[in-house]
Amino acid sequence: MREEGVLAVLDIADWGGPIDPAEGRRATHALEEGRVLFLPALRFAVEESEKKFLSAAALAPGRKNISLDPASGACQGSHYAGEEAQQLGAMLDRFARQAEALMRAIAPGYAGALRRARTSFRPADIEDRASSVRKDDRLLHVDAFPTRPTRGERILRVFSNIAPDGAERRWEVGEPFPDFAEKFLPRVTTGWAGSAWLIERLGLTKGRRSAYDTIMLGLHDAMKRDARYQAEAPHAALSFPPGTSWIVYTDQVLHAALAGRFALEQTFHLPVAAMAEPELAPLRVLERLKGRALA
Ligand code: SIN
Numbered sequence: 001m002r003e004e005g006v007l008a009v010l011d012i013a014d015w016g017g018p019i020d021p022a023e024g025r026r027a028t029h030a031l032e033e034g035r036v037l038f039l040p041a042l043r044f045a046v047e048e049s050e051k052k053f054l055s056a057a058a059l060a061p062g063r064k065n066i067s068l069d070p071a072s073g074a075c076q077g078s079h080y081a082g083e084e085a086q087q088l089g090a091m092l093d094r095f096a097r098q099a100e101a102l103m104r105a106i107a108p109g110y111a112g113a114l115r116r117a118r119t120s121f122r123p124a125d126i127e128d129r130a131s132s133v134r135k136d137d138r139l140l141h142v143d144a145f146p147t148r149p150t151r152g153e154r155i156l157r158v159f160s161n162i163a164p165d166g167a168e169r170r171w172e173v174g175e176p177f178p179d180f181a182e183k184f185l186p187r188v189t190t191g192w193a194g195s196a197w198l199i200e201r202l203g204l205t206k207g208r209r210s211a212y213d214t215i216m217l218g219l220h221d222a223m224k225r226d227a228r229y230q231a232e233a234p235h236a237a238l239s240f241p242p243g244t245s246w247i248v249y250t251d252q253v254l255h256a257a258l259a260g261r262f263a264l265e266q267t268f269h270l271p272v273a274a275m276a277e278p279e280l281a282p283l284r285v286l287e288r289l290k291g292r293a294l295a
């Protein structure tokens with residue numbers, strides 16, 4: 001593994017490894033300290049019979065992603081039905097299993113604790129997707145989702161660019177999470193007592209928001225709404241060509257997706273305690289700054 005600025009680069013070509021244990025520990029440390037682990041030789045193989053899915057027409061009208069729910073097996077957001085929908089679901093499931101094998105190879109210490117969440121297929125041009133400032137992922141942000149509280153658990157994502165036409169996926173990443181958090185934390189509130197309970201009772205969240213979730217949503221929104229920060233904050237430009245993959249803790253790494261089409265993405269959740277260095281988790285960073293437990 002070598003480090004190139006915010007990137008850690010790992011030259012592997014097989015999803016299942018093997019990866020030398022010392023190399024795996026270095027890669028895990030790089031991820032946990034907020035680098036993007038770039039795998040320039042790790043290609044997701046799209047079968048000949050699946051190439052028809054590499055079309056903007058794969059999306060159902062009004063949807064920005066197609067997603068596979070691991071619990072129900074349901075594949076949502078595509079315009080396909082019947083056998084084709086099953087075939088698309090099978091492609092996403094194959095990506096999910098390869099991403100799982102990859103994480104087992106890189107971070108065997110995560111294995112028992114890493115939970116597979118949704119798999120997504122993102123056919124659309126990023127330029128065409130934004131509907132509001134809060135939802136505009138072309139602006140620097142950390143991932144925090146209004147309906148899905150994590151109570152401090154990590155959001156780890158594996159991406160592959162599968163564009164058939166050479167389109168690079170272009171990102172920017174910002175400053176280290178602790179530096180950002182120190183600046184923005186004074187601007188966000190933890191919500192009034194009882195609000196998380198009420199929001200859960202109203203059916204607006206799956207499970208109850210912790211103070212951590214409320215703060216992370218506040219940080220997400222405050223950063224996107226701060227035009228000056230967006231323009232002036234330090235950021236590094238990254239580009240991921242087709243045939244490459246990358247892994248990133250998106251709850252920690254400030255990121256903006258500027259351009260690209262046809263990516264696959266697998267989300268995992270990991271309890272903070274299962275990290276090699278739990279003190280690097282956003283939960284622990286925010287708790288140190290606040291001086292109290294947040295989840
Ligand atoms: C995001 O998580 O902000 C979007 C990443 C991407 O689709 O490349």
Ligand code: FE
Pocket residue numbers: 137141142143250255
């Ligand atoms: Fe994001």
